[in-house]
Amino acid sequence: MDYDVIIIGGGVGGLTLALSLSSRGVRTLVVEKDPKGGHVYKGELLQPKSMMILDKLDVLDPLLPNSYQLDTIHTYEVELRPGDRPETLCHSRLDYSMLPVKYNYARMAPHEKIRELLTARAEEFSAFHLWKPAVFEKMETKDGVQKAFIKKGKEVYEITARVIIGAEGRLSKVRKTMDVSLHSMQYNHHFLTVTFPRPPELKEATIFASRNHFVGLFPLPEGQVRSVYMIEPGRYKAMRKEGLEPVFKAYRDFMPEMEGYVDEIKKWKEIQLMIPIRHNTSRYVTDSSAILGDAAHSVHPMAGEGMNMAIQDADILGELLVWMHEHNRWGKEYLSWFEYVRKPRSEFVSGLSHQSALVYSFSSRPWQKIRMRALRYLESHPRLHFKHLLNISGLGMWKMNMMDWPRHMGFPPGESRRYVLQEEEMRKRFFTEKDDYPWKSE
Ligand SMILES: Cc1cc2nc3c(=O)[nH]c(=O)nc-3n(C[C@H](O)[C@H](O)[C@H](O)COP(=O)(O)OP(=O)(O)OC[C@H]3O[C@@H](n4cnc5c(N)ncnc54)[C@H](O)[C@@H]3O)c2cc1C
Known part of the structure; x- marks a missing residue:
């Protein structure tokens, strides 16, 4: 052999x-x-x-030393006002420090x-x-x-x-x-993704979403930021013909501080189309x-x-x-x-x-309102917040149950105050490291 x-x-x-x-x-x-x-x-x-x-x-x-620590991911739902700063409708945070382990952060x-x-x-x-x-x-x-x-x-x-x-x-x-x-399966949207210099104001992972646009900004080391910008399928070819200005504008509309940074992209070749x-x-x-x-x-x-x-x-x-x-x-x-x-x-x-993809797949006003409400309660309900962190961090698995859907919508009112996370209990019930090696118990 x-x-x-x-x-x-x-x-x-x-x-x-x-x-x-x-x-x-x-x-x-x-x-x-x-x-x-x-x-x-x-x-x-x-x-x-x-x-x-x-x-x-x-x-x-x-x-x-070659990576950038992310403690929190911020999501802003905004109303775009081209030429002016967008109006923030909702700001929610996903806080990795809630994880009761040494690795309670993400890194780029x-x-x-x-x-x-x-x-x-x-x-x-x-x-x-x-x-x-x-x-x-x-x-x-x-x-x-x-x-x-x-x-x-x-x-x-x-x-x-x-x-x-x-x-x-x-x-x-x-x-x-x-x-x-x-x-x-494929989706009703594509993404442009590109890395460019980061304005000093951008210190944490930040997602901006308006009714029908989405931009994700993830700081990298050495003063760079990796970005994703959602577009309609088929828009890529048309955008390329229009030059780089529509891309610069898209980023500046969400974050005016991008002026002078996103413009450092010199060629369309630097931007990659990502088809989910x-x-x-x-x-x-x-x-x-x-x-x-x-x-x-x-x-x-x-x-x-x-x-x-x-x-x-x-x-x-x-x-x-x-x-x-x-x-x-x-x-x-x-x-x-x-x-x-x-x-x-x-x-x-x-x-x-x-x-997560579906949450940003529809552009109607009522859908945006539902999304904002769900985000708000995800942040403020300790149990939902912890569940979500556990699932995305890879440290455990705690499935949604029937009660989680109304919780996302804030029902019953005041329920989130009743839940205090008890570290040890959560660790025992939902961290699954030990179960990962069932063959060892053979
Ligand atoms: C634009 C983009 C952004 C992404 N962003 C994220 C993110 O932020 N976070 C995240 O977790 N994931 C992200 N992903 C997904 C992530 O990159 C992939 O899931 C991950 O790279 C998969 O790793 P892999 O080792 O399975 O495969 P790959 O990284 O695809 O590696 C496969 C390797 O196999 C080689 N190979 C292929 N065929 C052969 C062959 N016949 N013989 C020999 N070698 C071969 C290839 O050259 C390649 O090096 C992103 C993906 C893309 C495209």
């Missing part, structure tokens, strides 16, 4: 898994087709659970920096091997042995392994070979193969969860594969634990991302 595990795709998911495995002696080969990376925007918002995982892998400390980090640090740390272990650039072409299973065909330079190599993992993103070839079915797609697959595991990250599930970007789900998948799969390696128990019956643990969680987060 050439390797214990072959991972196709050296994105954040594949590299997190490779580091988790190689640091514990599992011989791992990562195959990455892109020699450079970095030319497309990808996820940069790290949620608390991802930070916990990166810390466990000794990558968090070097990441701290350049995507390529995260990949670079994961690679550098993995290269410290002799069990880690990286082929880059090299392209996965196909795989076969013969007599219980997994064989991957990898093209490196002009040669195609046949490499054997106990397990092959597809971590190659949305268009995963491993997934196609595994013959799992894919359910995908949400997909779920029927299986994550077949025989001796598994898929993780975007290969297994892709979520609407509104929730800022895609990269975090890839890291969290890799953590669980890493723990399982190390256990299989230590106990010399290879086979589908063990690998299936990954799907058992992660699929319900991923589908739940995918559902949340869908709900």
